[in-house]
Ligand SMILES: Nc1ncnc2c1ncn2[C@@H]1O[C@H](COP(=O)(O)OP(=O)(O)O)[C@@H](O)[C@H]1O
């Protein structure tokens with residue numbers, strides 16, 4: 001029987017609704033991965049509501065929890081680490097030390113970093129020290145980086161002029177060390193207004209994917225977290241990077257269709273669960289080059 005992969009997911013938890021681990025854990029489990037959720041913050045709700053209660057996890061808790069798993073002899077079973085929203089740069093450094101600890105026991109373990117930097121227009125703010133940490137330290141260690149366009153702009157220090165410019169920017173990020181860069185959400189001059197586009201860049205090539213842009217009265221939150229989680233889960237389950245990319249786009253689209261049909265602000269993950277595992281519409285990526 002094929003072994004079920006294990007994934008340590010280090011990101012935020014919200015009590016109500018879906019962001020961070022609260023968006024990614026259930027879908028990753030539903031597609032067949034054992035998830036070890038380690039919550040960097042526990043907030044009442046995601047920050048786009050403009051108010052929330054709760055606390056950031058003390059950074060030293062991260063290595064302590066990782067050591068606790070090592071102490072029961074299970075750390076070597078960890079196949080991958082995923083990190084998302086960070087409460088502080090110190091938390092980020094604690095995650096990198098956890099990644100180093102896991103890779104020392106299991107050199108095949110993968111690290112996916114979703115460099116959550118926030119959207120000024122969405123009101124999601126992360127401290128400047130977190131952005132600096134992601135640029136200067138995390139990119140050098142991560143196997144996969146999954147920025148959205150704003151995060152890619154921040155890595156590059158500029159906005160793109162075209163799709164090919166986005167590709168050049170993603171390639172520059174790839175050159176900092178990751179095996180793959182997944183741009184979860186492209187935005188560039190000339191992009192078709194009714195399309196939602198993504199990019200996958202690896203050492204082997206680059207692929208572009210287009211799916212319909214759905215209309216929402218308020219943009220749903222947690223889509224990026226769902227995207228990076230499903231991508232890593234499918235890679236662990238044995239998909240090629242391109243197959244994982246296509247599956248992820250299709251499954252996330254199904255969740256957004258269900259969310260739109262329910263006129264819900266929060267992602268309808270429970271209602272969409274069967275559509276996540278078996279997306280009805282399959283989007284195909286197209287190879288592109290500079
Ligand atoms: N097909 C779609 N139609 C409309 N909006 C979408 C679609 N897919 C994603 N979005 C929205 O686009 C925004 C950007 O998503 P993205 O950059 O991938 O992640 P993040 O959630 O990290 O911001 C999000 O607000 C998300 O809700």
Ligand SMILES: Cc1ncc(COP(=O)(O)O)c(C=O)c1O
Pocket residue numbers: 012013014019020043045046047048085116124220221222223224225226
């Ligand atoms: C607590 C928390 N975690 C994570 C996120 C990231 O969500 P997204 O996937 O939309 O980038 C947000 C966004 O507001 C948040 O408030």
Ligand SMILES: [Mg+2]
Pocket residue numbers: 116148224225
């Ligand atoms: Mg995000």
